[in-house]
Amino acid sequence: MSQIVDILPLLAATRKASTQLASADAPTKISVLHRLADLLREEQVSIIRENAKDLANIDPENPMRDRLLLTEARIEALAASLHDVAALPDPSGQVLIDKVIANGLHLQKIAVPLGVVGVIYESRPNVTIDVAALCIRSGNAAVLRGGTDAWFTNQVLVSLIHQALASQQLSSDLVRLLPTDRAHVTTLLQATKYIDVIIPRGSDALIQRVRRESLVPTIETGAGVCHTYVAERANLEMAVPIVVNAKVSRPSVCNSLDTVIVHRTLLTAFVQKIAADFIQYKVQIFADSAAFDALSAIQYPYLHRAESADFGREFLDFACSMKVVDDLAEALNHIDQFSSRHSEAIVTEDTAKAQLFLRAVDAAAVYWNASTRFTDGGVFDLGAEIGISTQKLHARGPFALEKLVTEKWVIQGSGQIR
Numbered sequence: 001m002s003q004i005v006d007i008l009p010l011l012a013a014t015r016k017a018s019t020q021l022a023s024a025d026a027p028t029k030i031s032v033l034h035r036l037a038d039l040l041r042e043e044q045v046s047i048i049r050e051n052a053k054d055l056a057n058i059d060p061e062n063p064m065r066d067r068l069l070l071t072e073a074r075i076e077a078l079a080a081s082l083h084d085v086a087a088l089p090d091p092s093g094q095v096l097i098d099k100v101i102a103n104g105l106h107l108q109k110i111a112v113p114l115g116v117v118g119v120i121y122e123s124r125p126n127v128t129i130d131v132a133a134l135c136i137r138s139g140n141a142a143v144l145r146g147g148t149d150a151w152f153t154n155q156v157l158v159s160l161i162h163q164a165l166a167s168q169q170l171s172s173d174l175v176r177l178l179p180t181d182r183a184h185v186t187t188l189l190q191a192t193k194y195i196d197v198i199i200p201r202g203s204d205a206l207i208q209r210v211r212r213e214s215l216v217p218t219i220e221t222g223a224g225v226c227h228t229y230v231a232e233r234a235n236l237e238m239a240v241p242i243v244v245n246a247k248v249s250r251p252s253v254c255n256s257l258d259t260v261i262v263h264r265t266l267l268t269a270f271v272q273k274i275a276a277d278f279i280q281y282k283v284q285i286f287a288d289s290a291a292f293d294a295l296s297a298i299q300y301p302y303l304h305r306a307e308s309a310d311f312g313r314e315f316l317d318f319a320c321s322m323k324v325v326d327d328l329a330e331a332l333n334h335i336d337q338f339s340s341r342h343s344e345a346i347v348t349e350d351t352a353k354a355q356l357f358l359r360a361v362d363a364a365a366v367y368w369n370a371s372t373r374f375t376d377g378g379v380f381d382l383g384a385e386i387g388i389s390t391q392k393l394h395a396r397g398p399f400a401l402e403k404l405v406t407e408k409w410v411i412q413g414s415g416q417i418r
Contacts, residue, residue: 018141036164085383113139115196122202221387224254231348312338
């Protein structure tokens with residue numbers, strides 16, 4: 001699947017081609033995305049066949065398999081997202097400031113593409129399409145380093161991207177899929193001459209490696225350790241479906257619930273109401289002492305005593321931890337200690353405490369009476385996303401089209417000197 005090659009000439013070719021896309025007009029870029037959507041629909045059989053080769057190498061019981069799986073419905077959703085991205089305003093070329101200063105110089109600050117965007121990601125082949133679409137629409141070239149487990153799927157998807165680029169006489173070098181040999185990651189992270197930004201999307205180990213080793217500026221799309229606090233005045237008829245949805249609807253993704261925090265006065269009623277739903281999905285609960293006693297009393301079958309490592313843990317499976325608190329301050333302290341700053345939620349009818357929670361919690365997305373599963377570029381009407389940024393500079397939250405640009409000052413004079 002992978003071969004040892006010198007990737008620097010490949011990166012150089014992408015860098016050279018990037019000016020072609022940066023200067024392309026909006027109709028050209030839009031046409032590429034519409035053509036790619038058509039190709040995804042036309043080539044569903046081929047995509048699913050190649051995806052099956054990747055799926056054959058992963059345990060059917062592994063929850064991460066869901067990230068890798070492409071079905072007809074998911075391919076159709078990818079095609080639809082391409083049309084959504086195409087319909088968004090082009091962020092590049094927008095004039096942000098336009099003024100004439102006292103000496104007569106005409107100043108404009110204009111949004112321009114970042115240049116060449118390198119993305120390192122694991123498992124999820126939909127990222128291949130999302131990244132390509134967002135980069136093409138914003139005028140950026142893309143260098144993709146996907147995981148070995150999605151190699152066959154990524155190859156067929158990138159071949160379709162190349163066909164779509166060719167339909168507008170654009171170079172296939174604009175979207176580059178790198179071989180999966182691990183040595184290439186180091187080369188990519190040090191390729192300051194060719195790559196303008198690196199975006200890691202995947203496990204905490206991947207993100208920490210990129211943070212340590214990259215000489216290229218990075219934008220982190222971090223792991224999600226997400227909490228939902230069922231507060232003292234929570235409506236349990238609302239709280240239970242929210243927690244169940246956040247945990248079981250798609251546990252292998254970063255916006256799924258990892259820890260449910262329950263106010264002590266609601267503990268008994270809450271576990272009684274949620275038990276049947278969690279049992280249906282065989283959700284393993286790693287409970288603190290108070291929650292363990294309450295769940296033991298109803299003979300919950302998938303119960304474990306929580307260890308310290310079970311808080312701040314991204315489960316990515318049908319499993320979560322449970323913490324019991326006496327007040328909002330204790331819940332906020334727990335979240336502050338263990339959150340990855342991704343998505344956090346409170347369920348309560350107390351407006352004042354909800355507003356305090358929303359102000360106090362340091363996270364990219366905070367929710368009141370809703371599931372954390374909504375943190376998603378498509379759901380937020382951003383068309384698609386490269387990932388969920390958990391850092392604070394340049395981009396935070398769903399990292400999408402409008403953040404794939406930087407700025408350039410353009411100055412027109414009439415002979416002024418300083």
